[in-house]
Each structure stands twice: as C-alpha cells, then as structure tokens.
Amino acid sequence: MAVIGIDLGGTKTAGLVLDGGGIVERCRIDTDASSQDGVMRGLLVVCSRLREDAASRGVAVEAVGLGIAGFVDYERGVVTEAPNHPLRDAHVRDILMGSSGLPVFVDNDANVAALAEARMGAGKGLRYLVHLTLGTGIGGGIIIDGQVYRGALGAAAELGHMIVCENGPPCNCGAHGCLEAMVSGVAICRRVEEMAAVGQASPMVEEFLADPEAFSAEAVCRHADAGEGVARDLLEQSGWHLGIGIASLVNIFNPDAVTLSGGLLGCLHHMEGAMRRSCEENAIAISRDHVRILTGTLGEDGGMLGAALLAREGLNAGR
Template sequence: MAVIGIDAGASKTAGLLLEGESILERRRFPTDASSTAGVERGLTETCATLLEIASSKGLKVEAVGLGIAGFIDHARGVVIDAPNQPLRNYPVRDILEARFGLPVRVENDANAWALAEALLGAGKGLRFLVHLTLGTGIGGGVVLDGRVYRGALGTASEPGHMIIMENGPLCNCGARGCLEALVSGVAIHRRVQAAPGAAVAERAV
C-alpha cells in the first residue's frame, strides 16, 4: 500500500512517498508562512507532486498523513493554533480530503515523529518513549504502550510553551518566558545575531 507523509513545519514542508516501510521518494519545499493561503499552497503542491510521482510508478496512494507543528484536534483534523504559522481553527483535513479525494490523518508533528520512532525506529520494542524536537519551535511527544499520550486537553507533551522565565522574551504564542522563546533554533539564532560582531546564518544554528 502506498501512502504520502507530509511534515509541515514553519520553515519547510517535507513530503515522502512510501510503500510499506520503504521510502520511494522525498520532496522538500520552503514553507510560505506569511499567510494561511501560502501554507495551504505548500501543502497542496507537496501532495500533488507526490501523487504524480506515484502515478508515474503505477502506484495507487491510499491515504495521506500530515504532521504539523501546533495544537491539533486530531479527531477532527483541525489545527487549533500553530504559534509559528498563520493557522487558527484551520480545518486542514477537510481541505485536503476535498482537494484530493483521499483519507487524511492529521497529527501534531512531534507526536507523529514519536510514534514513528516507537513503532519503526530507535524506540521499537520499548513500552515508553519520550521524543523532543528542536527547530523553529520546540515540540515533544510521549508514547505509552504503542499509543500517543495526549492528556486531558490533547497537549500533554508540548514543552515549548511552558513558562520557565517570568517576564522573559515574548513568544509567538503571545506569552512571555516560554521555553521556545528562549532555546528554540530561532531564539538561539536571535541571541547569536545580537552578539557583537556576529553574522551567522539561521540554518547554521
């Protein structure tokens, strides 16, 4: 069975075409996070490109999995809030299903990554796994007995927006002193650039 997996981050959108556990194709595009329309365009272009590749290989894609940074209502496929992208109450599952006629599953990107590691990667065979991501933001995922742990509000494993410094730097979520505002890749780059004589590209950080 062929499926498409998409990781929609704040700086890049990456896509995979898979058959079973084998990766057949990879594609990567910059994310246009200047508008909701820009993010949506990147998602649809990534999916359309991989569908064309699948067709050229004689493969039928059965489903699309989307991991996206932010607070996700995975049951409804809605992005409740993505602090580093202009997505608020965004029904991404319905939009992609209507566009491509395929079932779409939406998950927080760190949760999806954690589950993949637990089932197929470094955590295979373990009962408990904690996964942390560091990039434009900071994310986390917890897997217990093969299932993503979400907690009462569905955001149990999101460390990036824990406030660890009173009256600290302003975070994209609107709060001050979040972990993400202090030690994410963007935050580290900002501090390095502010140092005397510094000139470091963000991708180097």
C-alpha cells in the same frame, strides 16, 4: 499499504510515499507562507505530485498523514494556531480530504516525530517515550504504551511550553520561562541580541551585529567550535536549561527514553555535558537511573515518516 507523509514546515513542504518496502517517492517545495491559501495550495501540490508519481509506478496511495508545527486539534483535523504559518483555525483535514478523496490524518509535527522514533528510530520498541524536537521552537511528543498520547482534544505534549523558570524571558505563547523561551534557536539568538544590547564585545556578537537577520544558533555553534568562550558558555547554559526540562519530564513520565531531534542537535556537542549533568542532579533517582537520553536516528525524514505512519496506523485503526 502505501501512504503519503507530509511535513509542513515554515519554509519547506516536504513529503514522501511510504509502502511496505520503504520510501518510494519524495517531493519537496518551498512553503508559500504569505497566506493560508498559499500554504494549502502547496500542500495540495505536494500531495497530488506524490500520488501521481506513485501511480505511475503502479502504487496506489490509500491515505495522507500530515505533521504541522503548531497547535493541532487532532480529533477535528484543525490547526488552531501555528507560529510559523499563517494558519488559524484552518480545517486542514477537511480541505485535503475534499480535494484528494483520501482519508487524511493531521497531527502536530513533534507528535509524529515521536511516533517515527518509537516505531523505526532511536526509541524502537520502547513503551514509554518522551520526544523533544529542538529547533527554532521546541516541540514535544509523548508515547505511552507504544501509542501517541494526545489528551482530551489532541492538544497535549506541548512540552516546549512547560514553564521551567517562571520569571524567565517571554515566550511566543504568552507565558514566561517556557522551555522554548530558554533553549530554542530563537532563545539562543535572543541571548546574543541581549549581549549586543549591553555592548558586550566578542566575534560572535560582531557577527550578530553585522547581520542580525541572518544570525542563527548555527552561528553560535561555529563560534563555540572556534573556542569562543561566550559562545561556549551560552550553549552550555542552554544545555543546562534543557536538562532541567528533561529532569521534570523524567519525574512526570518515568519514561524508558527521552529522544531528541531537530536542527539544534548540530550544537548538541556543546550542550550535552551540561544537559546530562542538570538532568542527573535534578531528576529523582529511580526514574533518572532508568531513563536513556538518546539522539533520534531519523534526522530530517523523521517528520515525514511519522506523518506516513500516522496515516497508516490511523487507517488500520479505522478498519
């Protein structure tokens, strides 16, 4: 069975066709995030191109899966809100089904990333898995008994919005001290902005001040790699906070593994020691001694592969 898997990101809309033998086609365009219509048009373009390219090889696509960074009502295929897209109460499934005539499955991007790691990545074959996508924001996916856990309305696993420090910095979601507000790319850059605001001087802060818009967590990582103390401390603190969040998840889920993916993995060598230490110190022994904390093995393909698996398994379940 051939299926399309699309990862709808804030800057790129990337898709692939997966059949029994592996990945047979790829397509990637810029996301037009100026409007909901723009996002949806791009989605339709990627979907049609992949389908046509596959058809030209004699491969018939049977379903489409979609992973989107945002709050997704899985049952209805509706994106209720997305931090990096202009999607609000967007009936993505119905629109895409209407235009393609194919069954469409829509889920949160971290849920499908978790599915991919559980089926073909670092968590292959494990029954209980907690997945964190560490990037601009922090997403979460939960695998229970081998299946994606979605809760009552398909909105579960917002692990980035677990509150780890109730008096912490404000989060985009409206709360304070969410894991996302403490550890994400945005959170790390905000800490540098705060250092700049109080006049703390360092090469890292100077780079920030020279072009705040272009600054990113990768820049912090470069400065840390170069041995700059404040950059190293900042990433170490982020690792510590991350370990606190992981400890809570270990206490809540007693999982076989916690898997990590996303752009922030590029900084993990500066975060990992503190992350493992704080998890070690804060999680309960029985669960802590069992769990493995693993780096995802699927990289950037994880989202697309997970979306394709979502479509394949959704189609199989419906048959």
